[in-house]
Amino acid sequence: MYYIGIDVGGTNLVAGLVEESGHIINKVSTPVVKDMTARQFGAELVRLSQRLCEVGGIGFDRIEAVGIGLPGVVDNKAGLFVQNPNMPFRDKNVPLRAMFHEEWDVPVFLGNDANCAAVGEYWAGAAKGCDPAVMVTLGTGIGGGMVCGGKLFTGFANSGMEIGHMIIQPNGILCGCGGRGCWERYGSATALIQLTQLEMERDRESKLWELVEGDPSKVQGRTPFQAARLGDAAAKRVLRNYLDGLSIGMINLINILQPEIICLGGGVSNAEDDLLLAPLREMVWRGCFDKTNHTRIEKASLGNDAGVVGAALLCNLV
Ligand SMILES: [Zn+2]
Numbered sequence: 114m115y116y117i118g119i120d121v122g123g124t125n126l127v128a129g130l131v132e133e134s135g136h137i138i139n140k141v142s143t144p145v146v147k148d149m150t151a152r153q154f155g156a157e158l159v160r161l162s163q164r165l166c167e168v169g170g171i172g173f174d175r176i177e178a179v180g181i182g183l184p185g186v187v188d189n190k191a192g193l194f195v196q197n198p199n200m201p202f203r204d205k206n207v208p209l210r211a212m213f214h215e216e217w218d219v220p221v222f223l224g225n226d227a228n229c230a231a232v233g234e235y236w237a238g239a240a241k242g243c244d245p246a247v248m249v250t251l252g253t254g255i256g257g258g259m260v261c262g263g264k265l266f267t268g269f270a271n272s273g274m275e276i277g278h279m280i281i282q283p284n285g286i287l288c289g290c291g292g293r294g295c296w297e298r299y300g301s302a303t304a305l306i307q308l309t310q311l312e313m314e315r316d317r318e319s320k321l322w323e324l325v326e327g328d329p330s331k332v333q334g335r336t337p338f339q340a341a342r343l344g345d346a347a348a349k350r351v352l353r354n355y356l357d358g359l360s361i362g363m364i365n366l367i368n369i370l371q372p373e374i375i376c377l378g379g380g381v382s383n384a385e386d387d388l389l390l391a392p393l394r395e396m397v398w399r400g401c402f403d404k405t406n407h408t409r410i411e412k413a414s415l416g417n418d419a420g421v422v423g424a425a426l427l428c429n430l431v
Contacts (some may be wrong), residue, residue: 118423135238178425184225189267225267230419230423231265232426232430236426243372278296302381321347335380342385368401377410
């Protein structure tokens, strides 16, 4: 049997035909059209899934399930895309499963994108065989997901593991959620870029300026790592501050959940180990309550495919 996983992003829809092992046989993708309605979006997901079968030469009846990973709040029980800050349409409670079934009667599962990435890494990636397994995605914000007891943990109403909004600083930096001091304001790629820009203002001599050709808006997540590699003191201060914030959230996660592994995904996680993972492990392990049973801290291994693989195999973990 085969599975279909669809990774819905703000700009692209990527669908993959996936084997039970997590191996992707082929992929197709299409851009998200700017003024797409919810109904057009639903129809596009069906069309993409069917095209995948045609390209792969697989009959529709050989598909065990279709999984859809969505950027927003999802209610898999009811088959609804509840809330979507990142799509062209603003409708709430889009009945995606029912829409899909108007065209094709196949089991359809819905998951939040960060949760799907966790499922992918647990099933076929760096967290394979680890339980509980936590995935932390460092991007614009911080996304999270956890597999526990072989099942995806979602909380009672689908907003569990919104780890980016764990408060790590009372009255701290204002967050997009309306709260203050949320972890993602200190540990996301966005936070790293802002820390870098701030430090550049303080240190006009820093090599960071050369790396961005004098334009702070060109700072990327990798910029402070590049400058630190060149021995730049300002960049080293940026990374120290960033790791302080990142490690606090991870210590909290470990003290509450004691996962066997935390996988780090997102662009920032591609930094070289001696600048990111090695110091992070040391800070986190030193700060945890249990100092002998270390939670493994690893780079996620599926990269951009985690969403497709996880969405496809979601049916086995709900
Ligand atoms: Zn927040």
